[in-house]
Amino acid sequence: MDPLSALRDFTIRNDLDQIVRAGDEFRFGGDYAFPCGVSTAYRSKQGSLYSLETLVHFVKHHHLKHTEYMHHARSNNLPAVTFIDRKPLLDYLHGKVSSSDAIQFVNPKFSAASADEYRPEDTGLVPIAATDNGFDGNEESRVRVLENYISMIRSMERPLKDRETILECKNRNFYDVLAAGAKREEERQKAESQQRKDGLVAKNRLMRGDERGFGEEMGYDATPRPKMSLKGSKIGEGVPIILVPSAFQTLITIYNVKEFLEDGVFIPTDVKVKQMKGPKPDCVTVQKKFSRDRVVTAYEVRDKPSALKAEDWDRVVAVFVLGKEWQFKEWPFQDHVEIFNKILGFYMRFEDDSVESAKNVKQWNVKIISISKNKRHQDRAAALEVWDRLEEFMRSRSRG
Template sequence: MDPLSVLREYTMRGELESIRQVGDEFHFGDECRFPCNMDTAYRSKQGSLYTLDSLVFFVKNTHMKHTDYMQQARALKLQTVTFIDRKALLDYLEGRVQNTDAIELLAPTAVASVALPPHLHHLDAPSEDDVEEYRPDDPSFIPSKRGRLDDGIVDLGGSIAGISEYEPMEMDASHMISFIKERERPIRDRNTILLCHNKDFHEILTMLTKRDEEKRKAEDLKEAENRHQSNGRYGSVDDKRFWKGDTEPKDTFGLKGKPDLSRSSHAHHPISQSLPISSTPRSGALGDTGQKGAKIEGIPIILVPNAAQTLLNMYNAKEFLQDGVYVMPDVKNKKPEVLYFYRKMGREKPVKYEVRDKTTALSPKDWDRVLAAFVLGKEWQFKDWPFKDHAETFNRIMGIYLRFEDDSIDQAKTVKQWNVKIISLSKHKRHQDRTAVLQFWDALELFVHGRRLNIVF
């Protein structure tokens, strides 16, 4: 007997008041009872099975706000139903859906107790031997004290669901297979197979990220050396064109030592036309993005939107950027003015970061420390920013637009016109959050290296 099916039946009939707790057991009317901490067949998207006491408390308190429900459940030390499981679980228990992938067929770990009629309380449950020796066609059969009941064989959790009275199981193989298939439930699907409980692939991700970083640094160093050699050998484009030819100047005279009038326009030696060769790069030879500026002192800053209806704000930025886990923002908590966290992904030593959502208090030196900004796609977010347009803004600061992968693409039309990186999150697959955070850190490294920013990030 499945406690989840019994709870669903009582919920659909509106008889939740008949479920009462007696000691360590839940009594479902006078029909059956189960241990309170018994695992049910409903698996959370986070991987764990919900216990019976957690589901009973949840279904009896669906009228409460989710935050109030979680506070009371934690106070009672019960397992809480997550927000992402709430709707699907309630639809199943109230009968709006017949089945769901979250249900797994489990081997019976506990035996449900079945209430016997009052006149049979002195009898014990029948054993397998008693059931086998029962002969309904024999009127002279006298049951032992562990024998049959007037209402049929009692279901103790090991019998076949749907058979309330004794029936001879005489059927051919095809009927038996059909009978079994009708009662099959999926134990695993493609999502649960990919879940690795108590496994952490953070070390592998760190190793791959570190290898890519070392490869990128080596390429940048090689490119810088080639640029230095190129600018040290050729003082200008004319010098470079000259040195690519013969190392000796060409003879500008005719065969008999007379000036060649056909080359009168090139009578001057190429060396006299070129600028002096410089052994060091000249000012501005690398362009604005190639000059290495002065070291930026202070903690790097990341800006988030100052809004409650957004995926990332001051309420959940630390969990996402530091721990790689996305949680829904709880706006009931007090919002901090400044938030600090430590970046550990891809770093041997943690690097401290600062998160802000108000830009009015930022000084020009503070704006030098701003490396990235999560954008909403609304113009009011850039009201007090010291840049003339979006092109200058996202040339100085890396822009990120965070969205759910199932959201309409129309919401990102405005953002696609800007130079920002779009990162998609899954609404339900929380194990994919770390991948999204790694995309953000990889993009930030490319941004900082590309602009030669002298800051510890």
């Protein structure tokens, strides 16, 4: 009997406790004995044959969750049965199915010696013919010799890693990969944007003169805007301004606002600071990109309200709030009620933050935007929500 059939027989009879390891072999009661590392006839969907010690360990520990079983196998320096092979293998060993496409017997004449008669050099295949050169001269004997050698080699193999263990990345942080990718994308988009601007400048100067072309060169709509005081409803003349907190404890700062609004990717401020070369910028320009061929109005992002002149406040259209009243100290408004009647407010938070963190904000006329701490593919939806609110606000102010 071959090792796989013997293991199946003992599993169905519920005699797994009679399979005992003695040195480098497994003894199946007093009936059979096989080398621990001998290859069985059950082939993994990954292509390799499972060894006997792998299957014995698996069938004795299949009650564990797969992750726990994997750790247990690795702690015993054993290759593990893959998740995809788990159920069909169990069905066969427990007798629920009588055969499987995964079973490939190399030689149906697999020998089965008793424990007392077993010889360590016996690989479990048809013995080599007892001749001086190992075979009796015919082709069948040569095949048998080759099969025995292959089985011996496989019995000594120990896979270091399988597909599942390779995919487990412990103690690794992929923020650097994300940041490098975001930086390359930013550089690419800057180059494309500049090429589009250069083309628009040349075209508009020919069609409308230098005055129109200058506005396009600066990256915003050059159509003059009416200038009104803070008491009015329309924005002042020039590039609209978005204010962000200068404190690091807020999610959106002048360091990471460009990646978030333009690329829809949240990169923590401390990561961006480490990547920076040179001093902190006083102003960052952001644009919403509908497509590769169209760039809309540009916005200035600043984090020093105290540096704004009186006429600059007419251009302030939005603010990312910290959630603290002192953020608005010395602003040219009576209170936060007046601020958020004239300026669009956003509060960025992680979706699993406590409710207390947004206690003050919920009393203000501010839009709360939530993002995940780990699911970066969700950042783009949050950024689009900011842009949608901002564009609707800008349209309402221009109409007013």
